[in-house]
C-alpha cells in the first residue's frame with residue numbers, strides 16, 4: 001500500500017531536522033540536523049555521508065562510484081575526523097572557498113541505490129540540500145517507500161480557491177484567481193487581463209523570483225520581464241499571467257541563494273545548480289497546464305524565449321498556437337546570466 005501521507009510527513013520531518021527511513025536506510029538530513037541529533041542518530045560516529053552525483057563530482061569522488069550510473073548517489077566513508085562541521089562542508093559547496101576541504105575522502109558502495117536516490121529526491125522536494133548521514137538498517141520513527149514519494153507527487157491537487165477583481169497598474173480591469181495546492185505554502189496565482197476576443201489568450205508563465213520581482217535584483221531579468229509581460233498582455237486585449245511559486249526554477253529560495261553564492265565564486269547558473277546537486281531546471285510546467293485547464297483555456301499564445309515551456313505545456317495538452325518572444329534589454333549584472341540562458345539552456349535569445 002502506498003501512502004502519499006508518509007511522504008508529506010517525511011518532508012515535514014526533514015525540514016525540522018528529524019531522521020526518516022526509506023527502505024533499509026535511516027537518514028538524517030545534514031542541513032537541518034545538528035551535532036546533538038547526530039549523536040543520538042549515530043552514537044558510534046560511523047554513519048557515512050550521502051551526497052548527490054553533482055556534489056561528488058566536485059569533490060572528485062564521482063569516479064569512485066560503484067556502478068557507472070550517471071547521477072547515482074555517492075556514499076562517503078565516515079573517517080574519524082569527519083564531524084558534523086566537516087560533513088556540513090562536504091554537503092554545502094558554498095563553504096568550499098572559505099574552508100577548503102582536506103581529504104582524502106573515500107566513496108563506499110551504496111547498498112540500496114534506489115533508496116538513496118529517493119532520499120536525495122525527497123530532500124530536493126523539501127527545498128533542502130540533498131545530503132544525509134546514513135545508517136544501514138538504522139531505526140527511525142517514520143518509514144516510507146519510494147512508491148510513497150511517487151504517490152505524493154502524483155496526488156498533487158489543484159483547485160481554484162478564490163477569485164476577485166484586482167486593478168493593477170497596467171490593467172484596471174484585471175481579475176486575480178488563486179489556486180490551492182496541498183504541497184506548498186505558496187499559492188499559485190493567475191491574473192486575467194481583458195476579455196476573450198476570438199483569439200487565444202496571450203499567456204505568460206512567470207516563475208517566482210523574490211529577488212527580482214520584489215527587490216529589483218539586477219542579477220536576472222525577472223522583474224522587467226514581469227512588468228513587460230503585464231504590459232504586453234494588457235496591450236493585446238486578452239491574456240493571462242500565471243505567477244508560479246517555483247522560486248529559483250523550482251529549487252526554492254534558500255537553494256537559489258546558495259547558487260548565487262557559487263555564482264559569486266565565478267560559476268554560471270547551470271554549474272552552480274549542478275554543483276549543489278540540483279537539476280538545471282527543476283520546474284514542472286504541468287501545474288501551469290492544469291491552471292490553464294481550470295481556467296478553460298486549452299489553446300494559447302505563449303510569451304517566452306524558453307522552448308521547454310512550450311514543450312512542457314504541449315505535453316500536458318495545452319496547444320501553443322504561437323510563441324511570442326519576450327526579450328528585455330540587458331544590464332551589466334545580468335549579461336552573463338542571459339548569455340548562459342542562450343548558450344547553455346536553449347533559450348531562443
Ligand SMILES: Nc1nc2c(ncn2[C@@H]2O[C@H](COP(=O)(O)OP(=O)(O)OP(=O)(O)O)[C@@H](O)[C@H]2O)c(=O)[nH]1
Pocket residue numbers: 205206207208209210220222225246247248249250251256259260269273303304305306309326341347
Ligand atoms: N536556480 C536559479 N534560479 C534562478 C537564477 N536566476 C533566476 N532564477 C529563477 O529563474 C526563474 C525565472 O525563470 P522565467 O522568468 O520563468 O524564465 P525562463 O525559464 O528563463 O524563460 P523565459 O520564459 O524565456 O523568460 C525564477 O524562478 C528565478 O527565481 C539562478 O541563478 N539560479
Ligand SMILES: [Zn+2]
Pocket residue numbers: 209211212213220221222223
Ligand atoms: Zn530572477
